Amino acid sequence: MxxxxxxxxxxxxxxxxxxxxxxxxxxxxxxxxRLQMPIGLLPMDNMExxxxxxxxxxxxxxxxxxTYYKFRQIGQLVRFDTEITAFLEDRRMRAITGVKGREFLVWIPVNEIxxxxIPDPKNITFCTPVGI
Structure with missing residues (x-):
């Protein structure tokens, strides 16, 4: 599909x-x-x-x-495509499409966050299908 x-x-x-x-x-x-996720997690400037x-x-x-965004606290550059999809649950986004993180000069898809x-998240885990 x-x-x-x-x-x-x-x-x-x-x-x-x-x-x-x-x-x-x-x-x-x-x-x-509503799902207890950080407000700055998704880009909001160019939304249609x-x-x-x-x-x-x-x-x-x-x-x-x-959109490219650098999470300064972890030094991670992330690319948000023109279309982003995910399934939201409490403190979790899964089956994400349209988000990639740069690791070792390679763009790797992020499929779960x-x-x-809560309410003060100290750890946010970005998961990839390749395990990096």
Missing amino acids: TKEQLIAMQRQNAEVYDGDSMELRRKSREFLE ELGFNESTGFIWMRQKKP QMEN
Whole structure:
């Protein structure tokens, strides 16, 4: 199943927001807070569309162009593609697409993000399908 087909299937029962960037930012923060994830975890500056299917936990975000962000505390450069998808759970994002971390001059896909120590997360774990 392609990413477009997955989004189309999840869209049927989803809350979909597009247009006003301030509304998109507010909604994305609301979703992340509800699931106890850090607000700065996803890029919010170039968003065009945000969708969330609460019954399945599926979220997607479309942005105008890819975004690069460096997490300074861990020195990790991350690339957020124009389309990001994931399934959200309490303190966890799984089956992530559209996110890559740079490690040893190679871009490696990130497929899961987990957190511990709520409400003040001290450890955020980025998992990859290749185990790096």
